[in-house]
Amino acid sequence: MRQRARKGILAFSALMFPLTFFFLSPFVIVLSAASGIVNGSAMVFGLLLLFSIFGSRIFCGWLCPGGAWQDYISGANNRKWNSKGRNLSKYIIWAVWISFIVFLWFQNRPLKGNFLYLVDIDKHYIMIYAIVMSIIYLFTLLTGRRxxxxxxxxxxxxxxxxxxxxxLLHIPRFRLMPAPDTCVSCGKCSSVCPMGLNAAEMVKSGHMDSPECINCLECVDSCPKKAIRFGMYPKQR
Ligand code: SF4
Ligand code: SF4
Known part of the structure; x- marks a missing residue:
């Protein structure tokens, strides 16, 4: 039931992507910063950071339209794409991108906030949307699960x-809590993980904190022994 609800929310988000794309765009934020504007996507990214202090990556597992489209495309290539090296690349790209935005903000101060800046569905927008969807499609087709x-x-x-x-601040946040003694190593949790994480190994280790976990709760709902709980917990020592 919970997974049905999650997939329903994701499907709705995927359908709405042509409209919400403005507010998740990595390009519009740069164009806005070049004009000294803190736009809608900058505000959304800031809110996501604040939300994750308590809610971890619930957005990724339950609401992200890009994630939803990847889940659908993964049907054609269900291979696991998850290793330290592969995961690292997004941080390198992000560091360069965010540094450039901060540089533009600094250059173009004083800044003004405008949530709807550049929101306009024209032929350029449709072209950029098509390019981003093609990247999502091809990349997922080549790499596999998310x-x-x-x-x-x-x-x-x-x-x-x-x-x-x-x-760092010892604030309780949404996380998984394993019960290794209950686990019978059936591997069901690993096989359903949309991120291709080895959830069974994480359960056995007694720690399920992974920056790659998107808190979708597929592993929780698939476990026949109820060996994975979830809730608001501080970091385990
Ligand atoms: S470990 Fe569990 S909650 Fe995390 S992404 Fe995998 S299935 Fe979802
Ligand atoms: S599904 Fe449950 S019992 Fe099976 S490996 Fe995962 S945690 Fe262990």
Missing amino acids: GMCHSLCWMAPFMVTGEKLSD
Whole structure:
């Protein structure tokens, strides 16, 4: 039931992507910064960072339209795309991109806030949307399960930063809590993980904190032994 609700929310978000794209765009924020404007996507990214201090990466697992499209495309290539090296690339891209935006903000101060800046569905917008959808489509087709989330996503580092901040300040946040003694190593949790994480190994290790976990709760709902709980917990020692 919970997973049905999650997939329904994701499907709705995927359908709305042509409209919400403005507010998740990595390009519009740059164009706005060049004019000294803090636009809608800058505000949304800031809100995602703040939300993740308590909510971890719930957005990625439950609401992200890019994630939803990747889940659909993964049907054609269900391969796991998850390793330290692959996960690292998105942080490098993000660091260069965010540094450039901060540089533009600094150059073009005083800044003004305008949530709807450059929001206009014209032929350029449709072209950029088509390019981004093609990248999502081809990249996921080549890489497999949520390959873009692992390697290219410009939003994930905001949320991972929020998670790290939360742990640093010992703030309880949404996380998984395993019960290793109950686990029978059937591997069901790993096979359903949309991020291709080895959830069974994480359960056995007694720690399920992974910056790649999108808090979708597929592993929780698939476990026949109820060996994974979830809730608001501080970082385990
Ligand atoms: S570990 Fe569990 S909650 Fe995290 S992404 Fe995988 S299935 Fe979802
Ligand atoms: S599904 Fe449950 S019992 Fe099976 S490996 Fe995962 S945690 Fe263990």
